[in-house]
Amino acid sequence: MAKKKQRSKRITFLIYLLSIIIVCIIVFNIILSLKAENIANEINIIHNEYAELEKELENKNNDLTEIDEQTKIIINIDDNIAEIKKEYFSNIKTLEDKILASESDKKIAYLTFDDGPYYLSYKYLEVLDKYDVLATFFTIGNNKEVCYDNKSANCYLLYNEEAKRGHTMANHTFSHGIFRGLYSSPTNFIEQVKKQEELIRNQTGVTTNIVRFPGGSATAGKYKNAIIELLRANGYGWVDWTAATGDGGSLASADQAWNNFVNSIDSNIEVILMHDYNHYTLEILPKEIEYLKENGYSLFPLFYESNMVNK
Amino acid sequence: MKKNIIIILSVIAVIFSIVLGINYYNYSKYNEELNYEKDKLEEIKNKVNEINNNFDSSTSNYEKLKNDNQEKMEEYEKWLKRNNEVKELLS
């Protein structure tokens, strides 16, 4: 009997023990689950933080690449300017080709100014700056140390003023000596071209290979073809004009210059001849630019590859 | 009767122990993952710091170059603008 009682006691004890063990296991389970959940949350937070940092890293990387590219542009700034100018002119050439093939209804006008620089050229530059327009200056060199229209000013300084704005520096011979033997022989002409090329290079650092005959190519008379041959052999291109204000002759008024100008604008690509010593042309220049723009013309500086430059 | 209870309780204890084992296994796996993620986070934090430093030095270098070449940069930007205008005429 006592043995049976003792056995029963042991069994009861075992039951208690098992129950306690089970409770302990359950508690452990709960603690572990909670801890695991905490860790899972923590991992989640880290994941989010990681994703944010990853995004930040990517953005910063992109910014850094951008900065590095910009830095490269600055380091090679001269090459990059030359490159973008080349692309600019090449695009204008493509536009010209399209216009000439009637594949584009766009129009182009090249403003060109001969015989300068003069002191008045500063005023011309002001107008061009105001309209953000680039033009072409067919310069000469004879007696330009002193401005013809302002004896106290040095007109050599103007070459660089024109060039640094991005206008095309072009060659109108050094002497412009139509009545002083310029056209007496092709070699004489080329000499004057080379002399002016040298002057432009010394004043601006720019080497130009675009030439305009003083008085126009017809003025060269019997030597015209021989000169053209020689120009070509020396790598020069030459250009006359398709429109003008008539300011090379005797203009009586700004109205007359305006009428000459308007009456001569009749094609999709115009090379407009003007002289930057003329007050009447200066007076109508803003109106000219507005007129051309209103009539769909884009205004560009000339370049060697242009269809308008004969080679 | 009591014997049966013991058997049931034993079975329950075994089952719970198995569950505990599984939970512990998961817990240690999570712990491992947490450490791994922490290391990864530390790594990317270092990377971000490094790139921030690079970025700062690149930016100051860029700003200095930009200031030194301001005129040329303005000229470059002008040509870029002009070129874009011609491109627009072509399209």
Ligand SMILES: [Zn+2]
């Ligand atoms: Zn002339």
